[in-house]
Amino acid sequence: MAMDWVVFCKDTLSGDVVSGCLGHGRDITYLNWLFTAWGWTVAVSLAALTVALVVGSAIGMIRTLPDKPWLVRLGNAWVELFRNIPLLVQIFLWYFVVPALIPSMKAFPPFILVVLALGLFTSARIAEQVRAGIQALPKGQRYAGMALGFTTPQYYRYVLLPMAYRIIIPPLTSESMNIFKNSAVAFAVSIPELTQYALQVGEETARPIEVYIAVTVLYAISALVINRVFAHIERRARVPGFVSSGTGVGGH
């Protein structure tokens, strides 16, 4: 089976091969389009990662608060809710159901809805890790903070969280790589990201193998970059004497 990589140099409208492989202005080649799709994948993933980190941290912290049983229950319910419904179903809910039930969300572009879906789905998993990270700390750290006269927000901010975040970097790495992989599910609501590109261009050009290879390589590169960035952060932020395993299983 012969490969035909020239397909990426073709103009998306006329099908002519463009010299230099990249089109200009309104004439774009499949290669231009591929990079745009990669951009969408990166944009969806990074935006969702931000949502997931912010919401996940808040929920994770809430679940470790002392003397606040109702907040803890609320946090637990959040995690169970977002963890036990498949991501694809959640994306459909955000896309088809939520705007119909909440009219003010009709104006939201699909990109925002997908970011919310992916971000909140992942927030449940990050909340679990933040909770585990805080609970993995010796009880004495909390008491030490109290003994210094810190209020609850203060000892969380100055004592518990700086420690907890540093020891959960390995599972956070896996989760960040998972977000990149899970962003592929956004194809289902026609976000023009890599998987949507693969489906559409594979069909248009009748060259699915070349197209899938290119897309797969870009996913692998994205995963590798995330992995290296977090490995760097982990080296810089390692807490001496605290070793946590990075082999989080499950989740794809």
Added chain:
Amino acid sequence: MNLDFSIFNWNLIQNFILKGLWFSVMLTVVATAGGVFFGTVLALMRLSGQKWLDAPAALYVNVMRSVPLVMVILWFFLLVPLVIGRPIGAEYSAVVTFTAFEAAYFSEIMRAGIQSIPRGQVFAGQAVGMTYGQNMKLVILPQAIRNMLPVLLTQTIILFQDTSLVYAIGAYDLLKGFETAGKTFGRPMETYLMAAVVYFVICFSLSAIVKRLHKKIAIIR
């Protein structure tokens, strides 16, 4: 905005939902069984200490784990017919894909499980004259599987959720059943909501059972 769930009668459930549920459950069971089997083979290859066994297994596992499942589904849907020379349909393609894909994830679980067995047990097996195969089959693997049972089952729950991704190739799974019903009766919102409820009830109950099992096993050990 008013929701109307009255379309959910036994007829609809039987014709659309149960058909999809059957496929999702079948896919989960087959992929778990196949995935644990091939995953164990991959784990044993990686722990063999032989480079020519370890390297290909490691490559396979790492490639599978760095690519989105949706892309793997599309790859198999494209490649399997090319390899065997005839189209096999979305459902069979999904079974092959999930078995191959989950093998990579289960192999990491099995590897951790095998490594959790104290070395002394291996030596004890050798001391009573067992071969490598006997030692694995009679001493190591039964304990490894038992130790990893909660993690294996958790992965199976994730696998059940992931079966919804066969949407990409149009196989008729649980989600597709709800979606088709929604399109047929012009009630997409209600069916998507019900899909979420059904997935939630199934996965939440299963994870509650796994949690109890985990506690039970943790006490015995």
